[in-house]
Amino acid sequence: MPKKTTSTGLNRELVEQIKEGFLRHRHYSLAKDEYTATDYDNFLSLAYTVRDMLFDRWIKTQQTYYNKDVKRVYYLSLEFLMGRTLGNALVNLGIEKEAEVAMKELGLDIAVLREEEKDAGLGNGGLGRLAACFLDSMATLGMAGYGYGIRYDYGIFNQKFVNGYQVEEPDDWLKLGYPWEVERCEFQLRVRFYGNVRVERDANGYERYIWEKTQDVLAIPFDVPIPGYKNDVVNTLRLWTSRATNEFDFHDFNAGNYIDAVEEKNLSENISKVLYPNDNSVAGKILRLKQQYLFVAASLWDILRRYKKHHKDFKDFPKKVAIQLNDTHPAIAVAELMRLLVDEEGLVWEEAWKITQQVFGYTNHTLMPEALEKWPVAMMEELLPRHMQIIYKINADFLAEVSRRFPGDVDRLRRMSLIDESGERYVRMAWLATVGSHSINGVAALHTELLKKELFHDFYEMFPERFNNKTNGITPRRWLLKSNPKLSTLITENIGDEWTIDLFKLRGLEKFAEDKAFHKKWQDIKRENKVKLAEIIARETGVQVNVDSMFDVQVKRLHEYKRQLLNALHIIHLYNQLKENPSMNFVPRTFIFGAKAAPGYFMAKMIIKLINNIAKVINSDPVVGDKMKVVFLPNYRVSLAEKIFPASDLSEQISTAGTEASGTGNMKFALNGALTIGTLDGANVEIAEEVGMENIFIFGLKVDEVEALKKQGYHPYHYYETNPNIRKVIDLIASGYFSQGEDPNLFKPIVDNLLYSDPYLCLADFQLYADCQKKVSEAYLDTFAWTKKSILNVARIGKFSSDRTIIEYNKDIWKAEDHILK
Numbered sequence: 125m126p127k128k129t130t131s132t133g134l135n136r137e138l139v140e141q142i143k144e145g146f147l148r149h150r151h152y153s154l155a156k157d158e159y160t161a162t163d164y165d166n167f168l169s170l171a172y173t174v175r176d177m178l179f180d181r182w183i184k185t186q187q188t189y190y191n192k193d194v195k196r197v198y199y200l201s202l203e204f205l206m207g208r209t210l211g212n213a214l215v216n217l218g219i220e221k222e223a224e225v226a227m228k229e230l231g232l233d234i235a236v237l238r239e240e241e242k243d244a245g246l247g248n249g250g251l252g253r254l255a256a257c258f259l260d261s262m263a264t265l266g267m268a269g270y271g272y273g274i275r276y277d278y279g280i281f282n283q284k285f286v287n288g289y290q291v292e293e294p295d296d297w298l299k300l301g302y303p304w305e306v307e308r309c310e311f312q313l314r315v316r317f318y319g320n321v322r323v324e325r326d327a328n329g330y331e332r333y334i335w336e337k338t339q340d341v342l343a344i345p346f347d348v349p350i351p352g353y354k355n356d357v358v359n360t361l362r363l364w365t366s367r368a369t370n371e372f373d374f375h376d377f378n379a380g381n382y383i384d385a386v387e388e389k390n391l392s393e394n395i396s397k398v399l400y401p402n403d404n405s406v407a408g409k410i411l412r413l414k415q416q417y418l419f420v421a422a423s424l425w426d427i428l429r430r431y432k433k434h435h436k437d438f439k440d441f442p443k444k445v446a447i448q449l450n451d452t453h454p455a456i457a458v459a460e461l462m463r464l465l466v467d468e469e470g471l472v473w474e475e476a477w478k479i480t481q482q483v484f485g486y487t488n489h490t491l492m493p494e495a496l497e498k499w500p501v502a503m504m505e506e507l508l509p510r511h512m513q514i515i516y517k518i519n520a521d522f523l524a525e526v527s528r529r530f531p532g533d534v535d536r537l538r539r540m541s542l543i544d545e546s547g548e549r550y551v552r553m554a555w556l557a558t559v560g561s562h563s564i565n566g567v568a569a570l571h572t573e574l575l576k577k578e579l580f581h582d583f584y585e586m587f588p589e590r591f592n593n594k595t596n597g598i599t600p601r602r603w604l605l606k607s608n609p610k611l612s613t614l615i616t617e618n619i620g621d622e623w624t625i626d627l628f629k630l631r632g633l634e635k636f637a638e639d640k641a642f643h644k645k646w647q648d649i650k651r652e653n654k655v656k657l658a659e660i661i662a663r664e665t666g667v668q669v670n671v672d673s674m675f676d677v678q679v680k681r682l683h684e685y686k687r688q689l690l691n692a693l694h695i696i697h698l699y700n701q702l703k704e705n706p707s708m709n710f711v712p713r714t715f716i717f718g719a720k721a722a723p724g725y726f727m728a729k730m731i732i733k734l735i736n737n738i739a740k741v742i743n744s745d746p747v748v749g750d751k752m753k754v755v756f757l758p759n760y761r762v763s764l765a766e767k768i769f770p771a772s773d774l775s776e777q778i779s780t781a782g783t784e785a786s787g788t789g790n791m792k793f794a795l796n797g798a799l800t801i802g803t804l805d806g807a808n809v810e811i812a813e814e815v816g817m818e819n820i821f822i823f824g825l826k827v828d829e830v831e832a833l834k835k836q837g838y839h840p841y842h843y844y845e846t847n848p849n850i851r852k853v854i855d856l857i858a859s860g861y862f863s864q865g866e867d868p869n870l871f872k873p874i875v876d877n878l879l880y881s882d883p884y885l886c887l888a889d890f891q892l893y894a895d896c897q898k899k900v901s902e903a904y905l906d907t908f909a910w911t912k913k914s915i916l917n918v919a920r921i922g923k924f925s926s927d928r929t930i931i932e933y934n935k936d937i938w939k940a941e942d943h944i945l946k
């Protein structure tokens with residue numbers, strides 16, 4: 125790239141190039157001019173201009189991978205929560221400033237254009253966002269990393285509140301055209317479903333399995349470019365959409381049922397229609413299994429096609445291909461690769477099995493029983509008859525191995541069988557993924573230890589060498605550099621910019637931890653970010669918040685285990701205290717929530733309604749005034765998250781110990797200088813280790829204490845009877861105080877659940893939480909000490925870069941080349 129840089133660091137030539145591209149695209153791609161162009165047209169014109177720059181690098185990168193025949197890493201995931209691309213592409217291309225100036229010189233505000241972009245919300249929460257962060261890191265590390273997933277017509281629903289209740293609206297994100305994808309019709313293929321399997325003997329007397337009389341669907345790939353950070357690498361995210369085959373049912377057609385024949389065609393277009401909106405729980409619907417198989421079959425076919433361009437047999441396949449399974453959602457890939465190698469490519473079973481195990485790695489994301497996938501055998505047999513046969517054979521071989529290792533241990537065989545035979549028969553997808561992989565990992569140290577001790581204990585005893593930990597991370601490009609430009613600039617001015625690709629470099633900030641002048645700048649930036657978030661809060665909720673109050677934030681999917689309810693109970697407890705003694709010393713707080721509930725999750729939706737009603741009551745109580753405000757921002761998503769983390773003072777990470785596998789929101793907060801109040805759960809444990817116990821607020825029962833309490837018999841009612849704070853809070857809810865003119869018993873399901881079940885131990889942890897929150901308030905009063913802690917959090921958070929995570933995956937599991945373009 126020509127470098128004619130001015131003293132301000134601005135590349136004038138690039139500015140002109142962007143202006144020229146913008147005007148050309150507005151004219152020739154959109155047929156618009158300055159008079160007729162909408163804001164969205166202008167966004168598209170800039171997006172197309174940036175896309176051109178990506179395409180140059182994309183083609184070069186892919187040519188290099190091909191010429192060097194590098195090892196490819198394939199990340200198979202049913203979810204990619206990408207968010208917006210324009211800002212990220214500008215940052216990674218290193219042309220943010222130039223684009224801003226170019227738009228300004230054309231009379232446009234780039235901030236306005238950037239707000240026009242819809243989020244690509246092809247995921248639910250942490251798992252999907254992790255996949256997106258990993259793509260950024262693989263590209264930045266110069267690895268040949270590919271994402272494979274589904275191009276849902278409808279991503280995660282848009283959330284609205286109507287009278288405090290969640291209402292879901294379809295996310296028609298493709299409606300206005302998505303500028304970042306390229307359709308690749310030439311790579312479309314047929315994916316088969318149903319049918320039956322016939323056995324034949326070939327010339328050598330071997331049994332050959334023929335899967336026939338199938339119902340077929342077309343899979344069409346759409347490619348999205350994934351730029352690395354300032355390294356000219358552009359990788360590929362390939363998303364599949366399903367379409368009907370061109371054939372009509374000629375039987376229907378000839379019988380004159382033209383409409384029925386077309387109708388049939390329409391039905392098969394539904395597979396990639398919509399993302400299942402469940403986080404940490406399974407829907408168990410056949411359409412979901414079809415989605416899984418569609419994208420797995422298409423992706424593996426594509427992977428084999430690419431490999432076969434260079435190789436005539438499969439002996440080097442594991443040297444050139446690594447496939448990571450993001451949870452069990454793509455676990456059917458184990459059976460599909462066996463089918464391809466044995467049935468289609470003619471390998472013998474044993475050789476195919478060795479290759480399969482060497483190629484796959486499996487990442488587990490949860491211990492929650494309701495999130496463990498199992499498919500009814502009857503459903504699998506009907507939809508994927510050949511795969512069911514293959515799974516039976518894998519199971520028979522595996523159980524024979526278990527018998528050899530543990531002779532006579534029938535109970536172990538029952539526990540380890542890929543088929544759950546305790547009632548209706550199911551295929552246990554986590555077992556299939558485990559048996560078919562050479563590596564099984566959890567996503568935080570504690571999580572991996574629990575996996576080895578509990579869920580996978582039998583498997584860990586059999587092959588301990590396969591188990592390893594890969595603590596999650598986040599990309600610092602999106603979650604600091606792009607989303608918090610002011611803090612990024614301050615950091616870079618003081619320690620240089622290497623932190624963007626080596627986050628451990630943030631350690632350099634430690635020497636400013638007590639620097640008064642630096643403190644002032646740090647505080648000013650946090651305040652400016654809070655002012656901006658306050659504007660969003662006012663626009664979205666109508667609530668005016670006090671920007672000098674502590675912004676106390678819990679944003680994540682709504683789930684009982686994440687305990688938004690515990691947070692709500694504590695808010696009511698503070699409210700009770702204020703009502704009893706309005707002149708008490710009170711450290712002002714703004715409680716900010718953001719969370720979508722799965723549409724079918726009754727209790728989660730009830731908790732949203734409760735928090736919204738608490739907000740109404742507290743925000744309009746004159747006794748409270750400016751001391752407390754509660755806001756629930758609707759439609760929590762990546763683009764909103766990017767505005768929340770930089771403005772947060774306190775990060776709520778309060779899941780019941782042993783339930784949150786890792787969390788990544790916790791990392792985003794700390795990276796932006798928020799202090800954490802949290803339990804010793806997931807990656808909180810490692811965050812505490814890194815930042816130091818004096819710079820984090822840890823409370824609550826630990827994993828072993830949770831276990832012991834449950835074992836001894838947990839009686840939440842006892843806490844209600846013996847703790848007056850808890851009693852007052854629950855009595856107030858039960859009295860109908862927050863029902864706001866609706867049924868006074870509106871929140872009875874919540875009250876009853878707390879008193880008689882409380883599966884996530886809100887009451888057991890309540891007082892510990894309240895006491896810890898009191899310490900948080902006291903700490904906030906000491907601005908110097910708080911700022912020091914904030915700086916030290918950022919300085920010591922380097923471990924949680926997804927670059928570090930990917931380097932570990934690559935070193936221990938994938939063993940692919942990095943920095944390929946260098």
Ligand SMILES: *Cc1c(COP(=O)(O)O)cnc(C)c1O
Nearest residue numbers: 249250680761762765787788789
């Ligand atoms: C990071 C992120 C999550 C995950 O948050 P957790 O607190 O780890 O559950 C979910 N949704 C969005 C939009 C995110 O950016």
